[in-house]
Amino acid sequence: MPYTMNISASDYPIKSVKVYKSKAEIVRTFKLELKSDQNKIEIVNLPSDVVRDSVRVSGLANARLYDVVCTIRTSRDAEDTVLESIRLLQVKKAELEGQKNVRQAEADLLVSWAKGVTAEHVAYGDMPAFLRNFVSQGKDNLDAVTNISEEIITIDRQIQSLKDEKELRKGSTNAKVVVVIGAQGQQSVSFDLTYAVTNASWSPTYELHASMEVGQPTTLHYRAQVTQSTGEDWVDAPLTLSVTGTGGISHTIPTLLPLKIRPAFKPVGGNQFSAPPPFGLSMARSNAPQPAVFGQSSNLFGTPAAPQAPSAGLFGSAAHPTQAFGASGGRDKAVPASRSEAELQEYVDINPFGDDIPSEPSKPTTVASESPLSISFAIEGQTTIPTDGLKHQVPIAILPVGVEFSHIAVPRIRPAVYIQCRVTNTSEYRWLAGNVSVILEGNHVSSVYIQGVSVGKSFDCTLGVDSAMKVNYEKKSVVSKTAERSFAEQISIATCTTKVTISNSHKYDVPRLLVRECLPLSSPDQEVKVVLKSPAELADAKDKEEVEVRDGLKVMWSPVVDGKGGEKDGMFEWRSSVKAGGEIILDANWEVRTPNGKWVEYSDPQWAQ
Structure with missing residues (x-):
């Protein structure tokens, strides 16, 4: 039989936390004393949102890994540790209240007996000793009742604190991982347990601090809003934020399909124009006669379009009776060719692969590692993120930016002049999509959402109306x-x-x-x-x-x-x-x-x- 030990994950430190857009990867370090032969280690109080296939053990050195199994108890079988702690405190409180009632009954009995004492029971010379004993007994009883009352108050506060914690705490820890490790003899071992969890995410957010005074720098405060409700607190954990180019979605390499040429449809009734091709494609052609499809000098897929006549501006002074705003000239419209002109048409899908081709991964400010599929950047120092489902702001970097102020008016709509700020990304990394709060001269004036700004590109934000x-x-x-x-x-x-x-x-x-x-x-x-x-x-x-x-x-x-x-x-x-x-x-x-x-x-x- 293997040697079995039961440990709680929360008693061991978190080595690292890497947060993605919709999940997180946790690494905990365990230092244990192993017995000779097989050791069965049951690690409890892991998040219920753990991804079972992600659990792995590494760093065993000379020890041998035999098995890793992850199980998650159902809510019916799971035991809520907070509720259990509240239950135990309530039992203790009931016991104390019983002791307090006994002490109060003892005090009432002592007073009642003293009231019935006469000279027949206590001689006059014994009265001082009787009174001393009565007062001492009463004081001991009063002290006991007071101490019990203090303990009851303390327990009430603990119960309320646990209730508040349970109300704020999101998620549960009903998962268990069983690790079987073999050792040649009694030895110390340190290994890492890595597991992924859902209900964790992060998103970028920014603060633009600007001033219209000449010489004052404009900076962009780059922050991350981290949210997690995994059931376990991340206490003093090294935090890494990651962005993947694929968004965590599996992709397959698209298959190239042949371009097919087939006869055009000739409608019944003698209409000389061929029907429009499928897929909503418009095949414009010249009316000039065309040579054979595979002629020496012709284009396989139709002849070039006829040259266009030069056109003046829409608001040109040389008016033409058929042009808007007094403009002259215009573009010749190509007429669809008939079947007699060309027997074949080409059908091409403009975007056969849709819009799910991943874009180039954006680059954060502080890069920890980079690959063709993901970019990660680390947060300096250690971070604590409780499992409360709230947005916690984590500073990433403060970036100097290029800025240009403009005054813009649209008097036809409103007689006012607006101040607009154009912010240019002068850093070496792309800014991710997120909300930007604009702080002008120390005051919050507006907010704008950016879709992502590449290096050298810019975005505009309105600062408000210039009252001057x-x-x-x-x-x-x-x-x-x-x-x-x-x-x-x-x-x-x-x-x-x-x-x-x-x-x-x-x-x-x-x-x-x-x-x-x-x-x-x-x-x-x-x-x-x-x-x-x-x-x-x-x-x-x-x-x-x-x-x-x-x-x-x-x-x-x-x-x-x-x-x-x-x-x-x-x-x-x-x-x-x-x-x-x-x-x-x-x-x-x-x-x-x-x-x-x-x-x-x-x-x-x-x-x-």
Whole structure:
């Protein structure tokens, strides 16, 4: 029979804790005295959330490992140690209360007997001795009752403390690991027990400490919010946080499938256009005759598209009757080829593997180890994380960052100037996705969630409204008509003007001011046309091109983000600076041309915001 010993995991120190996004790996060190031959070691009070297949033993040196078995008791069989401790304390309290009742009954009996004492029972000369004995007995009894009452109060406090602990404590420790180790003789052994647990996670969080004073550094405080409800406290444990590129999901290498070519569908009824290919793909082609599919000079999968005619800007001054905003030119649309032109079509899946291809692992500030699939970084010193299910903040690093302040106004919606901070990742590691609390001049002003910022990239956060910048927004329109003629359509022309005035009452210059504005869009049927008159330089500007209106004042089409904005949506922005105590005036003018008598509703959805 092997020598058996029963030990509690909580009595042995934690060597390390590595926390992943949804689990943790714990390593405990056990130092034991083994007997000769086999030793059966039962390690109890391990987390009930232990992953059984993850349990392993290492570091046995000369000893031999025979077996490792992990079992988890069900809630019906498990014994709650906290409830058991409360039960034992309640039994002790009941015993003390019984002793107190006996002592109180003894005191009552002593007093009752003393009241009935007369000269017949105690001679006058024995009275002093009787009284001394009575007082001494009464004092001993009173001291005993007082001591018992103190013990009862102490037990009540212990019971309440255990109840509070149970209320805060999350998880249970109903798992047991049995390790069978063989030794050639009596010897000391130290081994590590490693096991993974669920109900543990971490997420990054940040604090951006910024100041608008010249020369003051801006820093990003990188922290981790660690949460665990495994049932065991991590006390004074070396903590490591890990990020895996696969997110803990098993992946298989995708299989490359052949690209198939097959005849296009020819609809019944003589329609010359072939049906659209499956999977929602649009196969645009030129109407020019095509050579054979496998001809010497042709492309296997169709001929090149016809060249496109040059196009002026949407808001160009040379108006074309079919173009929005008075623009000229346009793009030629390719017509689907008929079956007679080409008997075959190619069907290609744009993204056959979906979106589950893991992205490049992000890099933390302090790297402990790095591999193609994971990156880990260690927390300096030792950390204690109780099993309470609460978020505990653990500092990781303080990073210097690049920062650029801008003043941005959208006066059409609100007459205010906002302060925006653009933070650039100047560290050597990628910032993980998380919430950023912005602290400006020691005050919390806003919060922003970032999706992850690569090295050299940046994110924007709004700090609030600059009360020292005043905005005045004026708009007006005047309607006129063209002269009525026999063979020409009469046109109604609405001349619209906006005027934005921004003043700076700061004692310093505002070097970067952006004012966002938009123009109305022409109607889909092109009966309503919009022509930009001022700033005239913007009408011929290209995307991402800044054009100068006057000294220090520039205008450009707004950047296109996620397919929105820019010239196609009529969005543009002024860019300038404002001197201390100065102001700037921005004027825009455009015409809305409609056929006379056609009712037009000028809708501005901005005011609904």
